[in-house]
Amino acid sequence: MVDIKHAIQYFAKYLKRYWLSLSFVVVITILSTYFQVTAPTYMGKAITELANYLAQYMNPATRAIASKTPFYHALEAMMIFFVLTAVTMFISSFLSSRISAQASGRMRIGLFGKLQRMTIKYFDTHQDGEILSLFTSDLDNIFNAMNQAIFQLLSQFALFVGIIWMMFNQNVKMAWVTMASTPVAIIVAWFIISQARRFIDQQQDATGNMNGYINEQINGEKVIITQGLQSQSIAGFLPHNEKVKQATFKGQVYSGMLFPLMQGLSLLNLAIVIFFGSWLVVNDGMGKAAGLGMIVVFVNYSQQYYQPITQITSIYNMLQLAVTGARRLSDIHGQTEEKNPVNGQYLDDLQSDVVLDDVHFGYTDEKEILHGVSIHVKKGEMVALVGPTGSGKTTVMNLLNRFYDVNSGAVKFDNIDVRKFDLKSLRDHVGIVLQDSVLFSGTIADNIKFGKPDATDEEMIDAAKQANIHTFIDSLPSGYATKVDDENSIFSTGQKQLLSIARTILTNPSFLILDEATSNVDTVTEAKIQAAMDNVIAGRTSFVIAHRLKTILGANKIVVLKDGQVIEQGSHEELVAENGFYSELYHNQMVFE
Numbered sequence: 001m002v003d004i005k006h007a008i009q010y011f012a013k014y015l016k017r018y019w020l021s022l023s024f025v026v027v028i029t030i031l032s033t034y035f036q037v038t039a040p041t042y043m044g045k046a047i048t049e050l051a052n053y054l055a056q057y058m059n060p061a062t063r064a065i066a067s068k069t070p071f072y073h074a075l076e077a078m079m080i081f082f083v084l085t086a087v088t089m090f091i092s093s094f095l096s097s098r099i100s101a102q103a104s105g106r107m108r109i110g111l112f113g114k115l116q117r118m119t120i121k122y123f124d125t126h127q128d129g130e131i132l133s134l135f136t137s138d139l140d141n142i143f144n145a146m147n148q149a150i151f152q153l154l155s156q157f158a159l160f161v162g163i164i165w166m167m168f169n170q171n172v173k174m175a176w177v178t179m180a181s182t183p184v185a186i187i188v189a190w191f192i193i194s195q196a197r198r199f200i201d202q203q204q205d206a207t208g209n210m211n212g213y214i215n216e217q218i219n220g221e222k223v224i225i226t227q228g229l230q231s232q233s234i235a236g237f238l239p240h241n242e243k244v245k246q247a248t249f250k251g252q253v254y255s256g257m258l259f260p261l262m263q264g265l266s267l268l269n270l271a272i273v274i275f276f277g278s279w280l281v282v283n284d285g286m287g288k289a290a291g292l293g294m295i296v297v298f299v300n301y302s303q304q305y306y307q308p309i310t311q312i313t314s315i316y317n318m319l320q321l322a323v324t325g326a327r328r329l330s331d332i333h334g335q336t337e338e339k340n341p342v343n344g345q346y347l348d349d350l351q352s353d354v355v356l357d358d359v360h361f362g363y364t365d366e367k368e369i370l371h372g373v374s375i376h377v378k379k380g381e382m383v384a385l386v387g388p389t390g391s392g393k394t395t396v397m398n399l400l401n402r403f404y405d406v407n408s409g410a411v412k413f414d415n416i417d418v419r420k421f422d423l424k425s426l427r428d429h430v431g432i433v434l435q436d437s438v439l440f441s442g443t444i445a446d447n448i449k450f451g452k453p454d455a456t457d458e459e460m461i462d463a464a465k466q467a468n469i470h471t472f473i474d475s476l477p478s479g480y481a482t483k484v485d486d487e488n489s490i491f492s493t494g495q496k497q498l499l500s501i502a503r504t505i506l507t508n509p510s511f512l513i514l515d516e517a518t519s520n521v522d523t524v525t526e527a528k529i530q531a532a533m534d535n536v537i538a539g540r541t542s543f544v545i546a547h548r549l550k551t552i553l554g555a556n557k558i559v560v561l562k563d564g565q566v567i568e569q570g571s572h573e574e575l576v577a578e579n580g581f582y583s584e585l586y587h588n589q590m591v592f593e
């Protein structure tokens, strides 16, 4: 029930602006139904008039006055109603498709916009595939439901009511006869649909598991090839495939059964209607012509009568998927967004320092990661953060840029709490070079200018030179215009990081955070990255998360973090002299250099 309430609220939010078009669709659908259910009465009238005409024509006494005009009139009326039915159906379907396309387009924009306002926490705690499926699966299900199910439901329901109403208008006894088999039809349809749904659910689960397996195996392809595990990989795939195959087959058998069965029931009903119709004509003293007409009318109604039952039961599944999709999307819309303070302060330029003041922080309430961390970075200084894996280095970086907010204590720029700054102004002044550099589709130039699209080519080239990547870019056939997804532009980890450094240099941040990624690269690239980092750091206040100690020997201050606490800090020489944790770490590393 909660699902349905959320789904209705979600649909109402996006559909309310189309209320006029929607009302028009409802009116047109009712009109279309009226035309559709009235047309058969003219068909019956045409048969009655034809029978009358034939009776008069066959009788020499009345042959002279026999006229086909009433028959033609009835036929004309029938044609007009059929044409009107087709035209109104077309208008209704056209409008429905337009509303669905526009509304789902807005939903897509709403979802994408919402994602852009979400906190890093959301992205840290949800898998990419899960987020993507909101677009590919949930929004698609909603579009299909809006485009087909909702309007089908409306038109089929109107048709169902319209046929019943017309049948009772025409002949009450025949109406009851036509409707007598309804419970059987509903039970059969419901049973088949629920069976089909069961297997379709199984098919979806099995497909999800199979896709997960494929994803994992493709990601691990290098390990599989290196270790010669290809046949094991295939063997692991087969049971997944078998489950998908079985569930798909059973689901399709049941879904495929619905229409032939309902068609069969409808034909059986037709025979019953003709049988009772003829019985009524004989026993109820109905005129021959009127009786024939009535039978034709009910033959028509009994054929149409099953259509809504079949359609409504078969779109139930589609509606259910859309309700689930709408619930998931409305959940997303309810997620917390990044908190930008009202009338937040603007950070013009860093004047004095960046401080972490007795910071306590945990990603969850249950586990605190940083236990009272205090770090002081003076303007123009380079501070390096070192410590074993999991000690909280990246977490400190997450707080400096306000990806997360502290539980207690504060992060301050020029003695002002970061929570008081306008977020954009804060982030405009904080540059980050992450360990895993990300390139976006587009050219190399687009990628370097990503944070400053209005930069001139000279500025861009200058940044690339400082980042030690200009010579490489220049050597590519298309230079800065090389597409990032070109075969020529398959970048190494080191080159990606150099591009990312160039991107950061171009934005000229006052405060720089570098998550050093020298572990994966060869020594030549490492030296280049080191030089590029030196260039980007020069004269800037910076904070470096260091994995290789030799890169930070010149730091003004080295802060050693262990288990979420600062255990030592000072210059390299001071810390080595202290003979503590850093000194041990340093000597251990030097053995391998």
Ligand SMILES: Nc1ncnc2c1ncn2[C@@H]1O[C@H](COP(=O)(O)OP(=O)(O)OP(=O)(O)O)[C@@H](O)[C@H]1O
Residues within 6 Å of the ligand: 124, 125, 363, 364, 369, 387, 388, 389, 390, 391, 392, 393, 394, 395, 396
């Ligand atoms: N998004 C997250 N949600 C919950 N816990 C997290 C999250 N990110 C990190 N952690 C936990 O916080 C602790 C500190 O992680 P952090 O990434 O800050 O360490 P690190 O010192 O940067 O490690 P490394 O050198 O391996 O990068 C770890 O125990 C980790 O499991």
